[in-house]
Structure formats: structure tokens, C-alpha cells
Amino acid sequence: MDRRIKKNQTAIKKAFIHLIAEKEFEKITINEIAERADVNRGTVYSHYWDKYDLLDKCIEDQLIHLMESCYSANATGPFPTKIPLLRTIKEIEKNALLYKTLLSIKDVPSFRVHLSRMINNRIMEQMEENKLSLDDLGKSIFAQFMSSAIVGVIEWWFSQSKPCSAEELTERLWSLLEMNRMILVEEKGSPIAEEQNEARRSAQWGIS
Known part of the structure; x- marks a missing residue:
């Protein structure tokens, strides 16, 4: 160019x-x-063409940049790992004005929708690659839940003037996502003793 x-x-x-x-x-x-x-x-x-086309191009640029910066092509496991989640949050934090602005557009909520869809698609891809034993509806619901939770928490983080570091936000968010992942795994025939779950939850939230 x-x-x-x-x-x-x-x-x-x-x-x-x-x-x-x-x-x-x-x-x-x-x-x-x-x-x-x-x-x-x-x-x-x-x-x-117009300001709508300009908005779409801005969104497209940022989503491509996020994917290239934060998601490894050789990621493994049935769900996104903590590392790309932290990279995503830190990348968004690094360009705080840009992402806060795009996420806060009320009239045209395009960026929020596209960001959620990007995360949703990544979760679906990893579930397919790892042959998770869920039916299509179950996978769709779980991916939508995960992606909506991640985007919603990031929005909250900005709206509250970032009350914690990107690292702490990632740890706390991941612990919640992990709890739901473990529930899903248990329901699909891989039970883990309740005392182990309780110990994990206590460790994640600093409960003694």
C-alpha cells in the first residue's frame, strides 16, 4: 500500500x-x-463509502489484530486457555481509548457483537477439534455463555475504571469459566470428587 x-x-x-x-x-x-x-x-x-463503512473497517482491523496478537495457531485443549485470555485483556488495555470507545457505542453495537462472535467461534473451533462429547445445541449454548461472559466482564472492567489489574481480572474471570467447564465435564461422564472441586474453588478465590 x-x-x-x-x-x-x-x-x-x-x-x-x-x-x-x-x-x-x-x-x-x-x-x-x-x-x-x-x-x-x-x-x-x-x-x-460512509461513516458506517469506516466503522466496519475499524472493527475489522481491530478484530484481526486481536486474533493475530492473542490466539496461538497451535492452541490445544477443549476450551480457550488462560494465556490467550490474558493476552486479549492486556491488548485491549494497551489500546484502552480505542476499545472502550468501540465497546461503548450505543447506537451501533457492532464491535461488541463482533468481538463476542470472534470468541464464540474460537471456542466452537476448539470444541470441535477436541471432539467434546456435547450435542450441537449444547456446544452452541456453552460457547455463547462463555463469549458473552468474557465480553461482559471486559465491558464492566472499563466502565468501573479498571478496579483491578489485567492479571487479576483474568485470574478471577478464568476461575469462574473453569468452574463451569468442570461442571460440563462432570455432566459428561468424567466426575471429580466434590472435595477436589471445593479445594479448587477455595484456592482460586483465596478462601482458607
């Missing part, structure tokens, strides 16, 4: 994200985006 084109696209996207953080998406105009990016209106339209 020509460096000038790339520079313009970067400036336009950056200006757009800052505007979304300042005002409602529906009230943003192409003229405002162009002025903030220090380009003319025609330059914006030469790259994007």
Missing part, C-alpha cells in the same frame, strides 16, 4: 475514534472526520 494512502487512512481512523469518544455516533459527520484528520472530504470518501 502506498505510504500516503496508509497515512491518510490511519489519520482518518484515529480522528473517527476520537470523535466517537466525544459524541454520539449518529451525530458525527464526514466533514468533522475530515477536519479532525486534516484531510479533505473527498479523501475520506476515496477510502470509505
